[in-house]
Amino acid sequence: MLRATKLVIEGLRDSVRRAKHFGLFRAPKNLIQAKAELQKDIHLIERALALPEPRRPFGNSPVKRVEDIIANYGDQLGKNLLSQAKTVLDNRNSWNDKGLRPKQITLPAATGVEKFLVSRSSVRAFGSDKQISDAELERVIALAVQAPSVSNTQSWSVRAYRDAQDISDILKLQNGNVGNSPIPVLLVITVDIRNFTGSNERNQMWIDGGIFLQQLLLSIHALGWASCPMNFSSTNSQANKLRELADIADYEEIVCFVSVGEEDRNIIPAPSIRKPVQDVLRIERLRN
Numbered sequence: 001m002l003r004a005t006k007l008v009i010e011g012l013r014d015s016v017r018r019a020k021h022f023g024l025f026r027a028p029k030n031l032i033q034a035k036a037e038l039q040k041d042i043h044l045i046e047r048a049l050a051l052p053e054p055r056r057p058f059g060n061s062p063v064k065r066v067e068d069i070i071a072n073y074g075d076q077l078g079k080n081l082l083s084q085a086k087t088v089l090d091n092r093n094s095w096n097d098k099g100l101r102p103k104q105i106t107l108p109a110a111t112g113v114e115k116f117l118v119s120r121s122s123v124r125a126f127g128s129d130k131q132i133s134d135a136e137l138e139r140v141i142a143l144a145v146q147a148p149s150v151s152n153t154q155s156w157s158v159r160a161y162r163d164a165q166d167i168s169d170i171l172k173l174q175n176g177n178v179g180n181s182p183i184p185v186l187l188v189i190t191v192d193i194r195n196f197t198g199s200n201e202r203n204q205m206w207i208d209g210g211i212f213l214q215q216l217l218l219s220i221h222a223l224g225w226a227s228c229p230m231n232f233s234s235t236n237s238q239a240n241k242l243r244e245l246a247d248i249a250d251y252e253e254i255v256c257f258v259s260v261g262e263e264d265r266n267i268i269p270a271p272s273i274r275k276p277v278q279d280v281l282r283i284e285r286l287r288n
Contacts, residue, residue, distance in 0.1 A: 003198055003199070007202060009199070010202055011199075011202060028069065034073045034076075034077065035078075035081060038066060038069045041065050041069075045063070045066075045089075046270040046272070049270070050267060050268065050269050051125065052125045058096065059092050080273075080275065080276055105271040121272065122270065123227065123259075123269050124270075125266075126182065126259070127261070127264045127265070128262075131262075132185055136223060137160055137185070141219075143222065144215045144219045145215075147211050147216075149211065150201070155205065156255075157190045158189055158216075159246065161186045161188070169245060171183075171230075173234070174231075183259040184260065184262070186260075187260060188254065189255045190209075190252040191209045191255055193252070205253045206253075209256070230259060231256060234254075239254055242254060
């Protein structure tokens with residue numbers, strides 16, 4: 001009972017800290033949130049341009065938010081983010097005005113493993129000439145389960161769906177898939193939380209689940225197939241509806257969906273420009 005109480009208390013402390021720092025509304029209250037909201041809307045627009053049949057015209061609401069953030073924060077947003085915003089707004093205008101899609105971006109110069117890593121992208125338009133077989137799915141999972149996990153518990157599970165109606169019913173409970181081409185195979189990744197012990201492992205399902213998800217995406221890419229991770233940032237009500245629909249146990253945490261298939265080479269994936277290394281890496285020491 002004491003361990004259970006401590007788990008609840010630590011969870012509440014997490015919630016209080018997150019409520020303090022999360023952006024609870026779309027209107028940013030500081031520069032960090034402004035950058036995040038700008039990046040989200042940039043991606044929303046570029047993602048729409050990577051769909052098989054984007055609406056035309058589209059994008060008035062996200063464009064208005066992008067313009068407002070730039071007007072309010074200007075150069076504080078940094079050259080990289082401002083450049084991304086300009087490019088995506090130009091691309092959106094080219095599509096709305098002339099029906100022209102964005103051009104393929106140039107990937108960073110790389111060879112071997114580095115080239116493999118930078119060449120993976122999230123694909124939302126799938127072809128219909130080839131279908132990934134059950135045997136190939138098993139090869140993908142055999143590579144994915146090489147991912148590390150806490151104490152080698154390997155708490156993940158993958159459900160694969162091919163039936164179009166099953167996929168449609170599941171995706172009705174997920175936000176962000178509107179306009180995608182028909183998905184050949186949908187994977188639902190879960191983690192069994194019975195593998196974890198005590199309050200100190202309360203977030204371990206997301207750590208192990210995230211590590212497994214990235215290994216899964218790279219495994220799909222390695223075998224020549226395309227994929228797109230589809231977030232399941234849901235309310236408990238949404239999650240419970242999916243549990244009932246897909247017979248997912250209460251002790252399974254739903255981590256993510258992944259669409260898998262053959263890439264439609266006629267549609268260029270969203271570029272999703274990455275942050276400069278200098279914005280990510282901090283080489284530090286605790287004492288002088």
